Amino acid sequence: MVQVAEAVITSEKRIHESEEKDARPALRCDLSVQVHPHEDDAFRETLKWATSFGLIQPGSKAYAKVQRARFSMLIASTYPYVTRDQLQLMSDFALWLFAYDDASDNLKIITDTSRLAALVELEDRMIGLLQNRQGVCVAEQSYACLRACKTWPAPQPVLNIMFEEYGTDCVLIETLQDLMVRFTSWASEAWLARWTQHMEEYLLATRFERSFHLRGETMTPNEYIPRRMDFSAVNPCLDMTGAFLKLDCEMLSNNACIAELEKLCNKHISWVNDLYGLKRDVSDGTNSNLVLCILHHTKNAGAFTVQDASDIVVQSTNFVLEEFVDLSAQVPLGLESYVHAMEFWMSGSLFWHQASARYNSKE
Numbered sequence: 001m002v003q004v005a006e007a008v009i010t011s012e013k014r015i016h017e018s019e020e021k022d023a024r025p026a027l028r029c030d031l032s033v034q035v036h037p038h039e040d041d042a043f044r045e046t047l048k049w050a051t052s053f054g055l056i057q058p059g060s061k062a063y064a065k066v067q068r069a070r071f072s073m074l075i076a077s078t079y080p081y082v083t084r085d086q087l088q089l090m091s092d093f094a095l096w097l098f099a100y101d102d103a104s105d106n107l108k109i110i111t112d113t114s115r116l117a118a119l120v121e122l123e124d125r126m127i128g129l130l131q132n133r134q135g136v137c138v139a140e141q142s143y144a145c146l147r148a149c150k151t152w153p154a155p156q157p158v159l160n161i162m163f164e165e166y167g168t169d170c171v172l173i174e175t176l177q178d179l180m181v182r183f184t185s186w187a188s189e190a191w192l193a194r195w196t197q198h199m200e201e202y203l204l205a206t207r208f209e210r211s212f213h214l215r216g217e218t219m220t221p222n223e224y225i226p227r228r229m230d231f232s233a234v235n236p237c238l239d240m241t242g243a244f245l246k247l248d249c250e251m252l253s254n255n256a257c258i259a260e261l262e263k264l265c266n267k268h269i270s271w272v273n274d275l276y277g278l279k280r281d282v283s284d285g286t287n288s289n290l291v292l293c294i295l296h297h298t299k300n301a302g303a304f305t306v307q308d309a310s311d312i313v314v315q316s317t318n319f320v321l322e323e324f325v326d327l328s329a330q331v332p333l334g335l336e337s338y339v340h341a342m343e344f345w346m347s348g349s350l351f352w353h354q355a356s357a358r359y360n361s362k363e
Helices: 006-010 039-053 061-069 071-078 084-104 113-130 141-149 169-183 189-215 221-231 234-244 249-253 256-276 278-284 290-296 306-328 336-355
Strands: none
Touching: 039 061, 039 071, 039 084, 039 169, 061 084, 071 084, 071 336, 084 113, 084 169, 084 189, 084 234, 113 169, 113 189, 169 189, 189 221, 189 234, 189 249, 221 234, 221 256, 221 290, 234 249, 234 256, 234 336, 249 256, 256 278, 256 290, 256 306, 256 336, 278 290, 290 306, 306 336
């Protein structure tokens, strides 16, 4: 578990270029890091939320993994400016994303025909929920009813297959429903529509990623990069950011400068995750990592090493941040808060990856 010192919570920090003891490539990031003062509360409440739905069980392996990973710290350092309720929603959402991600590419599941079929059916049902095939029309008058009632039609059970440590397929749907309903407290119709679209793209991208894993193939960097930006789940998180900041969804969505900044932010977060998750991916037998994609598809790679590929990704990550900083100067008035929020996402994500036992455990 990450130990959260009082000084960390209350003070502003900066991440400087440095060499890690385990020879992990250095990354440049001069953006400031702040941590929400209610991170400890969010951590405890997320555990309660997950156990109340049966997503994890106290004393289980998954419960211990969640405690060590401290997803609430990721959210507290990427959303230091939000309200307490918004912080809790994002902390719960982060746990849901990591739980689904761990289950969706688990070899014990995807190599078992019946469990893989259940996983695919689960994803179809989640996409149906996102597209509102459950009988609720969000776009018109039912949207107001939804916000008033705070409820969705109950999901029908699928196969009730256990997805390793994270409960059953029904639990994953129920928790997604809960997150959607809570998000409507801040989301306009436009923001909810954009969020559900990005969530659908996220689910389809994870399925695409899994297909390569099942075939034992490695995507080329050109195949990987656009898909990575979908299954990073950064896009729906940025949608929630825009809704929290009460920005005009249409104005933001139609701004070319903002669209490019979102891509750069997404790439930075994704490449940082790939660099810090490299050991996990190799251990899990998956090549869904930009470092491994570059390594696998480099011609005449006899003397080309993992470290060489990592160095390329580090350089790319640093260049992406430089591009972001340069382009941010062109943002129109009224959208500066969204740019600052993306900066918090990049610096906070790096801060969390450096600290979390999910990527630094000796186990």
